[in-house]
Amino acid sequence: MTPPTWRTATDGLTAIRTGDLTSEALMRECLQRVAAREPDVAAWQYLDERRALEEARRRDSSASQGPLHGMPVAVKDLFSTHDMxxxxxxxxxxxxxxxxxxxxxxxLRRAGGIVMGKTVTTEFAFYSPGGTRNPHDLERTPGGSSSGSAAAVADGMVPWALGTQTAGSIIRPASYCGVVGYKPTYGLINTAGLKPAAWSLDTVGVFARNVPDVGRLAGVLSGRDLAPSWPATHLPRVGLCLTPQWEAATADTEQALQEAVMCIRDAGGEVHNVRLPASFDELLAAQHTIMIYEACRSLAFERDRHGDQLSSQLKALLDEGSGVPAVRYDQARQTARGCRAELGRVFMDIDVLLAPSAPGEAPAHAAGTGDPVFSRIWTLLGTPCVNVPGLTGASGMPVGVQLIGPRDGDLATLSIAEWLFSRLNGG
Amino acid sequence: MTPPTWRTATDGLTAIRTGDLTSEALMRECLQRVAAREPDVAAWQYLDERRALEEARRRDSSASQGPLHGMPVAVKDLFSTHDMxxxxxxxxxxxxxxxxxxxxxxxLRRAGGIVMGKTVTTEFAFYSPGGTRNPHDLERTPGGSSSGSAAAVADGMVPWALGTQTAGSIIRPASYCGVVGYKPTYGLINTAGLKPAAWSLDTVGVFARNVPDVGRLAGVLSGRDLAPSWPATHLPRVGLCLTPQWEAATADTEQALQEAVMCIRDAGGEVHNVRLPASFDELLAAQHTIMIYEACRSLAFERDRHGDQLSSQLKALLDEGSGVPAVRYDQARQTARGCRAELGRVFMDIDVLLAPSAPGEAPAHAAGTGDPVFSRIWTLLGTPCVNVPGLTGASGMPVGVQLIGPRDGDLATLSIAEWLFSRLNGG
Structure with a gap:
């Protein structure tokens, strides 16, 4: 597969606005790509071509033009849709x-966007995979749980997709598929109508092929200005953070980080080594404890009434959650609170952290959806995270790097992500 | 109406366990009360007698005995039920x-409990009332939004009910109806399957006719030990807190607080006057800002597709929410965060705060569901709150007082509530 050269969301939007493109024509481009590739990639759980085109025509003939006017968006099949x-x-x-x-x-519909269809998710956003393949290599996983969203965007089937992250369900698939994945600050985007996995971790986020695109969609959904703009006169101060999970990184991820560091320094940015406080070593285990404690309650109905339809993997995880006493959950929350309070100090002299997005290239499809190890602690801390694509591993597969900002520092984080993206991708 | 003398949940549970009572017989007692009173009180949105009895018989013939074995529970009609x-x-x-x-x-079903039926809620838990009447005076409101849950428990139709609080939807109706209402620490009870109003405020809670009963049900739902037990050797230190909203209190509430203070002092407890830090003055407005900002997004579908079926009151509130810029929402969250950080100092020398539950006796039914003014700030702070009944106003209607503990201090708060309850109610 050649690198994505399809229309960005922003380009599509502009072309529709100026009359150079209709929503219907754009939808046909997307559907053509789906027709050609879906048998291999299997990104979609539900997609009705006729209906998507009808909706596009309806938008074309509509007088009102919202900020997403006529644009197709893929929706992870964990979000309720009244008509799909x-x-x-x-x-x-x-x-x-x-x-x-x-x-x-x-x-997104209010803003003029079109739900093109629903994309494959792993089972209740945990680990049991759907059938989606990595568009860069069909023998590999696209990652999960937002498998179809990442793959559909990476493969040029759709410019935008919605995802969610509870452990590493946005950043990891974005890294494996070579797209921008943006997990906002916890709570920035409303979760109503999302099937809950673990309430204090579940975060709604966005995939696209560049940084302004994720900012534009997330901005509409959150009612904020998230258009990246880093002043040319300010050079970003980046903290290189190997994280307590560094031993999980392969040579490919190590190499990608080194290249990102060189790129930042070449462009005049500062890179400092940042060592997280020792208390952050506890966060990985705390995230797991909190996730399974909450999940076994969120999914109590499914466990009790439809246990035979759950994967053995998920059943085991929920069983483990049932065994966690409240006091251990409280200790985990206490750990998280303590580390959140220390974040101010971590970001004192830097604008963002640079860390791995995933252990390396996407693993084999048969081996699952890969390891969320490099996202768990940030999801628990609730910080904004962006996967910046543009680098590759030894096999030529995408290997992203992750930028992490302080809580509510979404705009600055996206802005530096755009700064880095444009340099890594020859902008 | 005479004060409630019906079987408590704990008594019912014990009688079933020892074989002195069947679940079916208890359900018949409840249904008889419903048959006699429901035409006046209108607490139930859905109740199928035949089915409730069937379920009770099924429990009676079941070998497994969970901690809520055979006990009827009313569920606010804001929680999803797959079979109702x-x-x-x-x-x-x-x-x-x-x-x-x-x-x-x-x-609750896993624990052997029975969903007796669904109780009336105001429109999406906001202000537009259902038809429920206050069982102590049918011309008055039971309060809201958990109107049917409070009324059904107060009227002896059911020993337990589930409610939710986003502004004052548990404490206020509990005060108006003369029952125990318990709003736990934010996040203590899982909200999956609750129709979201405002995600950072929505809290699941419990109604019963005494404190051990609310502790027992909330304990099962949260996986915690919440059985109140205040050591006889420790006398509670109570902070009398008039709150920045004191001007909303009527003479009835002023009188109830004074009586509670005398009762505590007579029993040897300490009461100190507590003045909240000046920053707490901002919390009332902050709660409103956060609530409407989040609600207009949570209910975006209903607003866009079914606007004609929303009350004009709710429409106005959602319109107001749409007009709130993100920066104002962020300021409100910042206010809340700052005050939460100051709570440690507020509770430094006291175990709980004593504050009004509501402005006074329940107002006329025609005037709405009353004012949540005395609960809003605590909901935003996420503290555990208990309405302790036992006092009355000038018309003989119930007027509760509210005990508030530090976040995660649920057990101690319930324990002191039990200590006070038993003294106020001649225990």
């Missing part, structure tokens, strides 16, 4: 038709 | 049948 099935990656909900749209679905 | 309609107090969802049970519904 919502399966959550589980046979339990194979034919489920929710009564309403999730908040983000309603908001 | 879930209307959320709105015509939009009049016939809605969710595909799954909310987490709390599944957990």
């Amino acid at each position: 099935p919502t399966g959550c990656g589980s046979a339990i909900y194979a034919d489920h038709r929710p009564a309403s749209d999730a908040a983000v679905v309603a908001l | 309609p879930t209307g959320c107090g709105s015509a939009i969802y009049a016939d809605h049948r969710p595909a799954s049970d909310a987490a709390v519904v599944a957990l």
Whole structure:
């Protein structure tokens, strides 16, 4: 596969606005790509071509022009849609038709966007994979849990996709698929109508092929200005952070980080080594404890009534969660609170952290969806995270690097991500 | 109406366990009370007698005995139930049948509890009332939004009910109806399957006719030991807190607080006057800002697709929310964060705060569901709150007082509530 050369969301939007393109024509471009590639990639859980085109024509003939006017968006099949099935990656909900749209679905439609279809998620956003393949190498996983969203954007089937992250479900697939993945600060985008996995971790985010595109969609969904703009006169101060999980990094990730560091320094940015406080060593285990404690309650109905339709992997995880006493959960939350309070000190002299997005290139499809090890602690801390693509590993597969900002520092984080993206990708 | 003399949940549970009572017989007692009073009180949105009895018989013949074995529980009609309609107090969802049970519904069923039926909520837990009347005076409101849950428990129709609080939807109706209402620390009970109003405020809680009963049900739902037990050798240190909203208190509430203070002092407890830091003056406005900012996004689908079925009151509130810029929302969250950080100092020399639950006796039914003014700031702070009943106003209507503990201090707060309850109610 050649690198993505498809229209960016911003280009599409501009072309529609100026009349150079119709929503219908753009939708046909996307559907053509789907027709050619979906049999191999299997990114979509639900996609009705006729209906997507109808919706595009309806937008073309509509007088009102919202900020996403006429643009197709893929929606992870963990978000409720009142007019499309919502399966959550589980046979339990194979034919489920929710009564309403999730908040983000309603908001993107209000803005003139079109739900092109629903993309494959792992089972309830945990580890049991759907059938999606990595568009760069069909023998590899696209990552998960937002498998279809990352793959569809990477393969040029759609300019934008919605995802969620509870452990590493946005950053990891974005890294494996070579696209921009943006996990905002916890709570920035409303989760109403999202099937909950673990309430204090579940975060809604966005995939696109460049940084301004993720900022534009997330901006509409959150009611904020997230258009990246880093003043040319300021050179970013970056903290290189190997994280307590560094031993999980392969040579490919090590190499990608080194290249990113060189790129930043070549462009005049500062890079300092940052060692996280010792208390951050506890965060990985704390994230797991919190996730399984909350998940075994969120999914109590499915566990009790449809246990035979759950994967053995998920059952084991929920069983483990049931065994966690409240006191251990409270200790984990206490650890997280303590580290959140220390974040101010971590970011004292730097604008963002630079860290691995994933252990390396996407592993084999048969081996699962890869390891969220490099995202877990940031999800728990609630910080904004961006996967910046542009580098590759030994096999030529994408290997992203992750920029992490302080909580509520989303705009600056996206702005530095754009600064780095444009340099890594010859902008 | 005479004060409630019905079986408490704990008594019912013990009688079933020892074989002195069957679940079916208890359910018949409850249904008899419903038959006699429901035409006046109108607490239930959905109740199928035949089915409730069947479920009770099924429990009676079941070998497994969970901690809520055979006990009826009323569920606010804002929680999803896979086998009963879930209307959320709105015509939009009049016939809605969710595909799954909310987490709390599944957990109470797992524990052997029986969902007796669904209780009336105001429209999406905001201000537009259902038809429920206050069982102590049918011309008055039971309060809201958990109107049917508070009224059903107060009227002896059911020993337990689930509610939610986003502004003052548990404490206020508990005060108006003369029952114990317990709003736990934010996040203590899982909200999966609850129709979201405002994600950073929505809190699941419990109604019962005494304190051990709320502790028992909340304990099962949260996986914690919440059985109140205040050591006889320790006398509670109580901070009398008039709150920045004191001007909203009527003479009835002033009198109730004075009586509670005398009762505490008579029993040997300490009462100190506590003045909240000046920054707490901002919390009331901050709670409103956060609530409407989040609600207009949570309910985006209903607003866009079913706007004609929303009350004008709710429409106005959502319109107001749409007008709140993100920067104002962020300021409100910053205010809340700052005050949460100061809570440690507030609770330095006291175990709990004593504050009004509501402005006074329940107002006329025609005037709405009353004012949540005395709960808003605590909901935003995320502290555990308990309405302790036992006092009355000039018309003989119940007037509760509120005990507030530090975040995660639920057990101690419930324990002191039990200490006070037993003294106020001649225990």
